Amino acid sequence: MKPWEKRLKDLSIDLEYCFRNYMEPDMFRKNTNNFLQTSRTVTFIIQKNKESIPNFDVWYTNEVRNAWESDEVMTWAKDARNVIEKEGDLDLHSSLKLSLIFSHLEEKDIIINTEKSELLNAGLKKLVRFTQKNLPTGISKSAVIKIERQWVTSSLKQRELLEALVYVYARIFDCCRSLADHLKIYLDKSIKKPLELKNLFENNNRIKYLKLNNRKQYSVKSESVRLCRNFKPNQVFIDAHNSNKLQLTNLENIFEFHVTTAEKIFHNYGHHISILFLFNENWKLVDFIGTQFEDHSDKFIFSRYIADRIITLKAFGLVWISEAWVRSFPGNYTKAIKDMPITGELLSVDIIDGAGNHKRTAWNIIRAINDNSLDLNKIEDKDNHQSIYSYFLTPATRALKNNKNAK
Known part of the structure; x- marks a missing residue:
């Protein structure tokens, strides 16, 4: 490992300890x-080894200085390290946050904050x-209460602290991966990728969901699986x-590629799973x-979940492919x-980027009752129900x- 790779690995271990001890205030x-403190030393070590890095000044200016200059969280991380070293601990606060979710729009949520666990019930x-x-019956049956344990600091009030730390790690990891590409080497495989640590963040017990349709609690978990070489x-x-x-750049x-592929997959299998693809600004796949949705409550949870994932991974574009029922609204x-x-029934493909560009293709799914055959009938643009999606x-x-x- 290069010296900066070793320190990046140290940083991933520090972050894992933050996950493990989230419920233990002092730890x-x-x-x-x-x-x-470790996060700042990664770039210090890179600078110390600049003599071995070709065109160091150009690379460092583009990938670190310019990339982080206007990044609020990275600026906070730098300032926080100075506070810790020169003044003492950050001003940390822990609270329980309850959010009633009955829409895909966050501004519709109803929020209750409390400082004590006994006030949760x-x-x-x-x-x-x-x-x-x-709430009308049709809406209340799909509503979800999000139960969230939160650590925040007065110097970054708008971000949950552990989420901010995951973000900082992802940016530093991107920096080191860029340096590895610049040097034409591979980043050591033992260093955890941001997505692996993001999964730890999501699987942490800090967030639970209570579905009002059955009063049961749920959590969101994801796993990375190794590629099967065979x-x-x-x-x-x-x-x-x-x-x-x-x-594909x-x-x-x-969009054209995914539309063509989705159509072929449906004709081959008779269905298409719901799947989301995330891309960086160069349209390279990042996740x-x-x-599969059990009910409409799952859709509320999933729509917020993918938004958080997009922020952490710095995604620029997405492709969403899914089947959906068309229902008659009673008014x-x-x-x-x-x-x-x-x-x-519909099959649809949506593509959206950070500039607000949105394209959509949808087909009516035609089922022949007698021979159980399936076909797709492409919907004209004016009837694509784009606002719903x-x-x-x-x-x-x-x-x-x-x-x-x-x-």
């Missing part, structure tokens, strides 16, 4: 201090009573790949997530969405825009 304080009862009294893709994937003559070509909210009459993707769209504006 979390110590681990946070260690992480922020009182807050839950208050939100349940509000839901029963003020895996052989189905011929439909091979054909789609071989037939592609496009340079822009929105138009990425993909498959999902009021007395019925839950799952109880509204089904009038059809944009609404579901609003948190993700805002996160993409936020990333672009932060550049």
Whole structure:
């Protein structure tokens, strides 16, 4: 390992200890201090080894100084390290936050903050009573209460502290990966990728969801799996790949490729899983997530989840492919969405970037009753129901825009 790689690995270990000790105030304080102090030394070590880095000044200016200059969180991390070393601990506060979610839009949430665990049940009862009294039945049955343990600091009030630390690690990891590319070497595989630590962040017990349709608690968990080297893709994937003559470096070509591939996959399998692809500003794939929704509550949770993931991974664009029921709206909210009459099925492909560009292709799924055959009938643009799908993707769209504006 290069010296800066070793220090990056140390940083990932410091962050893991922050996860482990999130519920232990004194240990979390110590681990946070260690992480922020270590984070600054990564770039110090890179600078110390600049003689062995070709065109160091140009690379460092582009990848560190300019990239982090207007980044609020990275500026906070630098200043926080100075506070820890020269003045003492950061001003940390822990609280419990309850959010009633009944829309994809965050500004619609109803929030209760409390400083003591014993007030949690009182807050839950208050939100349940509000839901029963003020929300139509069709909406209340899909509502979710998000229970969140939060550490915050007065110097970065708008970000949950552990989320901010994950963000800092992701930016420093990107810096080191860029340096490895610059030196034409591979970053050591034993160093945890931001996505692996992001999964720890999500799997941490800091967030629970209470679905009001069954009063049970849930949490979001994700896992990374190793690539099976012996895996052989189905011929439909091979054909789609071989037939592609496009340079997948822009929105138009990425969109055309996924539209063509989604159509072929559906015709081959008779269905298509819901899947999200995330891309960086060069339209290189940085993440993909498959999902299956049990109810409409899951959609509320998932739409917020992918927005958080976009922010952490600094994603610039997304592709969302899914099947969906078309339902008849009764004109009021007395019925839950799952109880509204089904009038059809759709397959759709959406692509969105941080500049606000949005393209969509959708097909009606045609089922022949007699022979169980399936077909796709492409929907004209004016009938594509684009506003409905944009609404579901609003948190993700805002996160993409936020990333672009932060550049």
